[in-house]
Amino acid sequence: MNKDLSVCILLFCAVLQAHTDNQTVQYYVDLISEAYENGLTYVFPTSAYEYYSDTIPKKYGTFDFVVIGSGAAGSVAASRLSEINKWSVLVLEAGTFWNNFSDIPNMYEPIAFTHFNWEFNSTPQTTACLGLVNQICNYPRGKGVGGSTLINGLVYARGHKSDFDKWGKVAGNRRWSYETVLKYFKKSENFVYRDADAPYEPPYHGEGGDLQVEYHLPRSPQLNAWLEANRELGxxxxxxxxxxxxxxxxxxxxxxxxxxxxxxxxxRHARKRRNLKILTGSYVTKIQIEKESANGVEFTHKGKNYYVEVRKEVILSAGVFGTPQILMLSGVGPRKHLEEKGIEVIKDLEVGSTLRDNPTFYGLNYGTNYTEPIRPLADYVKEYLNGVGPLAIPGSTQGVGFYESSYSKGTGIPDIELMIAVANATDQLTQRYFSLTDQTYEDVWKYNNIPQTFIFHVVNLHAQSSGSVRLKSKNPFEYPVINSNFLSDPESRDINTLYEGIQICLKMGETKAMKAINATLQGGPLRACKRYQYLSKDYWYCVLRQITVNLYHPLGSCPMGKDPKKGAVVDSELRVFGIKKLRVADASVFPFALAGHPNAPTVMVGEQLGDLVKRAHGVDGNLIA
Structure with a gap:
């Protein structure tokens, strides 16, 4: 090949690469732009009737294990069980697989207005969510392979060691205590340390696991100011x-x-195994239980009804709302409630009686003298394709902190979490996303200078209030009835804790670090609380009831425990009390709210499930506990 021809080929390749890169960038620009347009008009489903079928059920086949749902725990369970070549595993998932759009972390709000979101809602509330439309708390829940991790905020925060030691005691089994669960956390994790200035203690992290954990880049000056404000306050x-x-x-x-x-x-890799079948578009309507043993699962798929027989076990991982709904439809739940709905009672358990969460206050905004540059979307896409920039983090939530309240002072146990969402955290979908009334939105967010504004999220980690999940009817395509019941505890500990979190934020606003960027409280006073003096304690308590909502953290609707007579639904091996061949593995088994975000401990539950089932069926190699 002569020299001139070689140069021509190299130049042609460079031009072709540039053209391809430009096409890729434009593809993502169009994808994101269309998502925002769609979000402004998208109509949420109010039921699951898209899956309805009235055909005569046909047998789909027989499998060793059927996993219902492929969320944070179900995905792990399916992966671990299918490691055993001789076992056949079927996953029934109502949604679809991930795609290029769901891969973009900062499509956090637009993705809620897509088929990836079930979009459940609470009943009208009287103690929180009062500033939302019809006083209803909305509950975005992920629908697809990955569950709510397709649409959540992606913060990896496991919870404090004291939570798990308490969990072990509640369950009566040390496998749920911190010493053991840390091994499972580390097994799952692949920590990639790419911010040399960020704190990192290697003994608490894993490398080489399936789930990647990393810091976002680059940092906002607002994040650095907030970190310095923390230092000033000790x-x-x-x-x-x-x-x-x-x-x-x-x-x-x-x-x-x-x-x-x-x-x-x-x-991603496990789905290639020949003994694992993931059947998307499959909506489970009932678990077949005969002689107190789970023997099959009924579901719809592509407009037809099917049932599948199960040789070994059913693993129910349908999430904090789907799991109790399926159990109750199958005859496992509170006797009085099931009888009211005309469902034969197979096992009387307090399914759905203890819905918990981390109630979160979103209404604390600060303006600053720092302006985050607004650049063309194509620039952000180019950064994203290189692993950095605003599109690489959900909701601009760059900072997280954990603090004691007066209820835990001196223990080292956090009761309060603060998250800082730096400038450009809100957009044209924010009001629809949170379902804010026009008045609430105008009072708190509408007139903020978004490129200069950061937002505090104040989180109650150990909330005492408890809600419920109940059936609307025995029709499996009706959405469940959800009562969040935030800030309803009789001793007012929950609202007191959030108020203390607000006070920490206000103190941070007075530090030298925050003054250096001219941090100024903005938004308010809320007209709904105009009868109280602005910024007084009574004012904040009123505001808290207006804009305290959920944080993608519903849990505990089928709690683990030692005694079903005291409300436990599953035992320490995730088995449903009184029903053979049936286990639950998802956030519904948490016995209480943790000082963290549910994804990491839900993955841990899935890892535990894998080991528990393997041991129960005679596979003892490479098990942690």
């Missing part, structure tokens, strides 16, 4: 997953800036 900058009080840049479940949802993390 709070340390810590690796919070090492059980420390203090603040840190957020640890995120991203893989080089792309969403590492649990479906991709645990099933």
């Amino acid at each position: 709070y340390e900058i810590v690796d919070y997953n090492a059980n420390r009080l203090g603040a840190s840049p957020s640890q995120l479940n991203t893989r080089n800036g792309r969403r590492d949802d649990d479906g991709q993390a645990f099933l």
Whole structure:
């Protein structure tokens, strides 16, 4: 080949690469732009009737294991069970697989207005969510392979070691205590340390696991100011997953800036196994239980009814709302409620009686003299394709901190979490996303200078209030009835804790670090609370009831425990009390709210499930506990 021809080929390749790159960038620009347009008019489903079928059920086949749902725990369970070549595993998932759009972390709000979201809602509330339309709390829940990790905020925060030691005692089994669960956390994790200035304690992290954890880049000056404000107030900058009080840049479940949802993390490679079948578009209507043993599962798929027989076990991982709904439709639940709905009672258990959450206050905004540059969307896409920039983090939530309340002072146990969402955290979908009334939105967000504004999220980690999940009817296509019941505890500990969190934020606003960027409280006073003096304690308590909502953290609707007579639904091996061949593995088994975000401990539950089932069926190799 002559020299001139070689040069021509190289130049042609360079031009072709540039053209391809431009096409890729434009593809993502169009994808994102269309998503925002869609979000303004999207109509949420109010039931699951899209899956309805009235055909005569046909047998789909027989499998050793059927996993219902492929969310944070279901994906892990399917992956671990299918490691055993002689076992056949069927996953029934109502949604679809991930795609290029779901991979973009900061499509956090637009993705809620897509088929990836069930979009459940609470009943009208009287103690919280009062500033939302019809006083209803909305509950975005992920629908697809990966579950809610397809649409969540991706913060990797496991919970404090004291939570798990307490869990072990409640369950009566040390496998749920911190010493053991840490091994499972580390098994799942692949920590990639790409921010040399961020705190990191290697003994508390895993490398080489399926689920990636990393810090976002680059940092906002507002994040750095907030971290310095923490130091001024005596709070340390810590690796919070090492059980420390203090603040840190957020640890995120991203893989080089792309969403590492649990479906991709645990099933990306496992789905190639010949003994694993993932059947998307499958809506489960009932578990077949005969002689107190789960023997099959009924579901719809592509407009037809099917049933599948199960040789060994059914693994129910349908989520904090789907799991209790399926159990109750199958005759497992509170006797009085099932009889009222005309369902034969197979086992009287308190299914759905203890819905818990981390109630969160969103209404604390600060303007600053720092302006985040607004650049063309194509520039952000180019950064995203290189693993950095605003599109690589959901909701601009760059910082997380954990703090004691007066209820836990001196214990080292956090009751309060603060998250800082830096400038450009809101957009044209924010009001629809949170279902805010026009008045609430105008009072708190509408007139903020978004490129200069950061937002505090104040989170109650150990909420005492408890809600419920109930059936609307025995029709499996009706959405469940959800009562969130936030801030309803009779001793008012929940609202007191949130108020203390607000006070920490206000103190941060007075630090030298925050004054240096001219941090100024904005938004308010709320007209709904105009009868109270602005910024007084009574004012904040009123505001808290207006804008305290959920944080993608519903849990505990089928809690683990030792005694079903005291409300437990599953035992320490995730088995449903009184029903053979049936286990539950998802956030519904949490016995109480943890000082963290549910994704990491839900993955841990899935890992535990894998070991528990393997041991129960005679596979003892490479088990942690």
